[in-house]
Amino acid sequence: MDILSLLGIILAFAAILGGNLLEGGTLATLFNGPAGLIVVGGTLAATILQTSWPILKRALRQVSWVFVPPFISMEDGIGKVIDWSVKSRKQGLLGLEGLAEREPEPFARKGLQLLVDGTEAESIRSIMEVELESREQRDLESAKVYEAMGGYSPTIGIIGAVMGLIQVMTNLEDPQSLGSGIATAFVATIYGVALANLLFFPIANKLRAIVRERSRYEDMMIDGVIAIAEGENPKSIEMRLRGFMPSS
Incomplete structure (x- = not known):
């Protein structure tokens, strides 16, 4: 959490x-019920209209990352790569086959399998970078959904405010209806601006930060797998991978 x-x-x-x-x-x-309906309903409608179903479904699923982000440990990843390097020097690349079968991370498992298959270092880099960039792009599309919601909600709030004022102007002879119309006008504006700046934009930025962190982790894994394929010694690999660690 x-x-x-x-x-x-x-x-x-x-x-x-x-x-x-x-x-x-x-x-x-x-x-205010009418104001909430206008802002939330209008924002969702505009977002659904501009977004394809696969992207929308992925965005709804990934919003949970804001509270329960995927576990990423650069230290554990470095330790894992060093273990692979030591084992490959002792038993050869085929000795990693058992580790590949038991590796829980799909990205790391693919790298291990490419090593076991004897794939050339440049081919390994090309294959893994394509997967990283493709996954990163899909994840960033999810962040853009919430960014779009943040862009729409203040405008929808203004629409709600105008509708409330129209209600006021058409009922000037009825003082009892003026209060509800004015309330809807101002509360709709508050809803639109508050949802954008306190919820939607922060969610989009948080998702981007998580995506960048995971991409850095996978970049590190690529470098580690390439170093193993090129036969570097474990100490040298560790020194290289520690360059990916965030500064304290």
């Missing part, structure tokens, strides 16, 4: 609600 993501969401909405209370408002004033 990513505690910072959970804390960020709690603090964001606590700040909005707390500020409203300190200014003398009530929680009831910020809860």
Whole structure:
């Protein structure tokens, strides 16, 4: 569980609600059904219209990464590559066949299998980089879905505000209806801007950060597999791979 993501969401909405209370408002004033329907429904509709089903499905699945990101440990990855290097020097590349069958990470397993098959170093790099870039592009498309939602929601909020004001202007002779119309106008704007800046854009940026981190990890794995294929000694491989570690 990513505690910072959970804390960020709690603090964001606590700040909005707390500020409203300190200014003398009530929680009831910020809860408006028509405004929520306009902003949330309109944002979802616009996003669905521009997005293909495979990308939308992947984006909905990957939003869980914000709270439970895929486990990535550069230190464990380096240790794993060093173990492979030591074993290959002792038993040859065919000695990695058992490790390839038991390797849980699909990307690392492919690299091991290419080593066992005796594939040339440049071919290994080409094959693995194509897979990395393809997967990275698909994951970044998921982040773009939430970025699009962040772009649409403030505009939809303005639409809600205009609709509320239209309601006000057409019922000037009925004072009882003025309050609900004005509330819808202003609350819709708050919903649109708040959802964009407190939820959708942060989700998109968090997903991008996770994708970049995973890509760096897989870049490190590629370099490690290439180094094994070229017969480098384990100590040299370790020194090279530690260059991928983030600075303290």
